[in-house]
Amino acid sequence: RALHKMEHNAKVSVFEFDTRFAVFGEDFVFYDYRSPMAVPKELREKYDILVLDPPYLVEDCLTKVALTAKFVCKPGAKIILCTGIVMKDLAERLMNLKPQKFMIKHEKNRLSNPFGCFANYDLDEYCKNS
Numbered sequence: 001r002a003l004h005k006m007e008h009n010a011k012v013s014v015f016e017f018d019t020r021f022a023v024f025g026e027d028f029v030f031y032d033y034r035s036p037m038a039v040p041k042e043l044r045e046k047y048d049i050l051v052l053d054p055p056y057l058v059e060d061c062l063t064k065v066a067l068t069a070k071f072v073c074k075p076g077a078k079i080i081l082c083t084g085i086v087m088k089d090l091a092e093r094l095m096n097l098k099p100q101k102f103m104i105k106h107e108k109n110r111l112s113n114p115f116g117c118f119a120n121y122d123l124d125e126y127c128k129n130s
Contacts, residue, residue: 013047015039015068017055036064037071044071049078057084057113066094081118091118100124 003012004024014021015031022028029039033054050073054065062083069079081087081097082104091097097118104115117123 013043031068033061033064033068036067039068039072045074047073047077050080052079052081052083054081054083057086059090062087062090063094069095079120080123082115083118084113085116086113088116088118096120102127 003010004027011027013027013029014024015029017030017032019030022030029043031039050069052065052069054061073079079095079097081091081095083091085099088099097120100117100119100123102117102123104117
């Protein structure tokens with residue numbers, strides 16, 4: 001929602017299972033991680049930046065989300081993953097993502113597991129200079 005409210009010229013897509021997000025119109029892409037390649041073929045290598053927030057902290061879920069990410073991101077795309085710290089090793093193995101100092105915070109402080117932010121570039125340095 002925040003990106004849609006900001007003034008920018010970027011194309012933003014929301015890949016989501018929850019059809020309430022269809023309010024974003026053409027920016028909504030129905031996505032079920034259990035079918036990682038069931039995304040429109042025209043989205044192949046379309047995105048420069050991906051922000052991933054898988055729904056579950058299990059290997060199967062992150063593995064399938066990573067497969068979709070590899071399909072839709074352009075070569076050299078920046079990837080940011082927000083997930084539980086418990087997924088650290090898998091995130092590095094699947095997508096070469098490294099833990100960042102940037103802290104994930106929930107607006108109601110109700111995260112039941114320690115969360116982290118992982119990226120394939122120095123997100124902390126970028127945030128410091130922005």
